[in-house]
Amino acid sequence: MSEDVYILGTDMIKFGRFPDRSVPSLGAEAALLALDDANLTIQDMEAVCCGNLGQAAAMVGQRILQEIGQTGVPVVNCANACATGATAFREAWMGIKAGLYDLVLAVGVEQMGRGLLGGAGGAKGIPKEGLLGSQTMPAVFAEAGMEHSRKYGTTFEQFAKVSVKNHHHSTHNPKAMYQIETPLETVMNAEMIAYPNTKLMCSVNVDGAAAAILASEKKARELGMGRAVRVKASVLTSDPWQERDLVMPDVNSCTRLAAKTAYEMAGVGPEDVDLVELHDCFATAEILHYENLGLCGEGEAGRMIDEGESAHGGRIPVNVSGGLLSKGHPLGATGIANIYEISTHLRGEAGARQVEGARIGLTHVIGLGSACAIHVLEKAS
Amino acid sequence: MKEQSEETPQGPLPVVDFLKIPEDGDPYLEGFRCTSCDAVYLADRAACSKCGARDTLKTTRLSTQGNLYVYSIVHRSFPGIEVPYVSAIVDLEGGGTLKGNLINIEPDPEKIEMGMPIEVVFGDALGRVDRDGNTYLSYFFQPRG
Numbered sequence: 063m064s065e066d067v068y069i070l071g072t073d074m075i076k077f078g079r080f081p082d083r084s085v086p087s088l089g090a091e092a093a094l095l096a097l098d099d100a101n102l103t104i105q106d107m108e109a110v111c112c113g114n115l116g117q118a119a120a121m122v123g124q125r126i127l128q129e130i131g132q133t134g135v136p137v138v139n140c141a142n143a144c145a146t147g148a149t150a151f152r153e154a155w156m157g158i159k160a161g162l163y164d165l166v167l168a169v170g171v172e173q174m175g176r177g178l179l180g181g182a183g184g185a186k187g188i189p190k191e192g193l194l195g196s197q198t199m200p201a202v203f204a205e206a207g208m209e210h211s212r213k214y215g216t217t218f219e220q221f222a223k224v225s226v227k228n229h230h231h232s233t234h235n236p237k238a239m240y241q242i243e244t245p246l247e248t249v250m251n252a253e254m255i256a257y258p259n260t261k262l263m264c265s266v267n268v269d270g271a272a273a274a275i276l277a278s279e280k281k282a283r284e285l286g287m288g289r290a291v292r293v294k295a296s297v298l299t300s301d302p303w304q305e306r307d308l309v310m311p312d313v314n315s316c317t318r319l320a321a322k323t324a325y326e327m328a329g330v331g332p333e334d335v336d337l338v339e340l341h342d343c344f345a346t347a348e349i350l351h352y353e354n355l356g357l358c359g360e361g362e363a364g365r366m367i368d369e370g371e372s373a374h375g376g377r378i379p380v381n382v383s384g385g386l387l388s389k390g391h392p393l394g395a396t397g398i399a400n401i402y403e404i405s406t407h408l409r410g411e412a413g414a415r416q417v418e419g420a421r422i423g424l425t426h427v428i429g430l431g432s433a434c435a436i437h438v439l440e441k442a443s
Numbered sequence: 444m445k446e447q448s449e450e451t452p453q454g455p456l457p458v459v460d461f462l463k464i465p466e467d468g469d470p471y472l473e474g475f476r477c478t479s480c481d482a483v484y485l486a487d488r489a490a491c492s493k494c495g496a497r498d499t500l501k502t503t504r505l506s507t508q509g510n511l512y513v514y515s516i517v518h519r520s521f522p523g524i525e526v527p528y529v530s531a532i533v534d535l536e537g538g539g540t541l542k543g544n545l546i547n548i549e550p551d552p553e554k555i556e557m558g559m560p561i562e563v564v565f566g567d568a569l570g571r572v573d574r575d576g577n578t579y580l581s582y583f584f585q586p587r588g
């Protein structure tokens with residue numbers, strides 16, 4: 063295989079609600095932070111890969127350059143549901159891997175409305191919501207969680223513990239949307255949205271942006287490996303056929319396929335991973351991914367959350383940033399924000415939430431059950 | 444009262460294309476089955492998404508008997524949608540999986556058992572009409588006796 067690709071700079075803006083800002087201005091802020099972190103300028107970038115969903119047809123990448131420097135380099139705009147940011151990062155990785163560029167900027171940005179995600183039904187005929195079941199995201203992921211309950215007896219309380227953990231984690235993350243403790247009773251007694259997901263078990267819709275500067279091995283050596291992070295694996299999958307695809311987005315198959323491929327590409331196994339940022343769009347989803355990513359054996363995810371193995375200080379800390387549940391989930395930014403989080407730990411710069419001695423980390427995002435992106439990152443020096 | 448449009452509202456119309464309402468006889472669900480790999484779909488497609496075979500999808504009448512696979516009890520939905528309701532995924536005997544409302548059961552996790560026998564029934568689409576005033580026939584799931 064050809065030479066490795068490195069992250070030389072990465073950052074994110076504090077996630078929140080910025081109704082008075084524009085999408086390009088949020089993206090520009092993150093891009094400048096990442097450039098500063100790498101001690102580079104926009105003039106050094108040979109290409110830009112931008113991820114955004116809400117304005118997928120509106121050339122967000124080019125509009126970001128209008129705010130920070132129109133250098134004439136190639137710009138691609140990616141949309142891949144909640145895997146959008148990770149897909150943009152991977153496009154940058156591919157450009158370097160192919161030998162076309164030595165330095166590429168990847169940026170993900172999203173400005174979200176409030177309220178429920180999901181289809182309200184087409185204009186034709188009559189609304190199908192609440193008539194032919196539910197297409198709301200909380201219900202779709204509730205059903206995915208109930209599949210785990212059906213197989214292994216996973217309980218409402220175990221799902222709720224995921225939110226307790228991730229909200230606790232974000233109390234140490236100043237860039238997270240929330241820094242509040244949510245005890246188990248609070249989570250379980252919060253408004254029920256779609257059983258077994260209560261309001262505190264649904265990710266928060268926030269605005270946000272994150273960016274990363276990717277470099278070839280040659281360039282990374284030239285500029286210094288001191289704080290560099292090696293991209294050990296970059297994998298994207300779509301959903302292999304499953305018999306219930308018609309009515310049930312399947313977040314499991316595409317994750318399992320991506321995990322297997324990523325571990326092979328990185329030459330490591332789940333036992334080598336020191337921390338994970340995975341796609342906890344709903345508390346039910348996190349439980350599924352413990353097994354999908356091989357962090358525990360089949361049917362052991364309930365025990366894993368009960369015994370605190372995925373908490374900070376546990377066997378394999380998951381979502382120490384607070385995750386999508388508490389840090390927030392600005393769709394197009396999420397994939398790169400995960401990469402920022404892992405990189406920050408590998409660099410030993412995560413402050414109060416630092417996972418001590420972290421050398422290898424994994425990021426995972428899912429786009430509507432039909433796209434999965436996994437990156438395995440390693441401390442370079 | 445709104446003026447009646449020129450055209451008389453029709454009904455009931457099928458809520459989805461795979462619900463068939465014969466002129467004489469009972470409504471039924473019709474899917475497509477791949478003659479090569481036996482996968483079942485609710486709509487035709489260019490080729491079988493399981494095995495990739497072309498020209499192998501043939502219409503097939505779906506069973507009204509099945510079992511509850513999984514569910515969620517929906518307490519918050521889009522504006523104007525009455526809650527709570529049970530969103531259910533049902534595996535039909537002989538192939539095919541459907542999503543729909545599970546009715547005639549309490550929306551309570553204590554009362555709903557995954558794997559329970561279910562039957563598909565047909566009825567008016569909860570009074571919903573389209574902008575031309577047409578009424579619709581929908582399918583629902585209910586516990587099997």
Ligand SMILES: [Zn+2]
Pocket residue numbers: 477478479480481482491492493494495496499
């Ligand atoms: Zn087939």
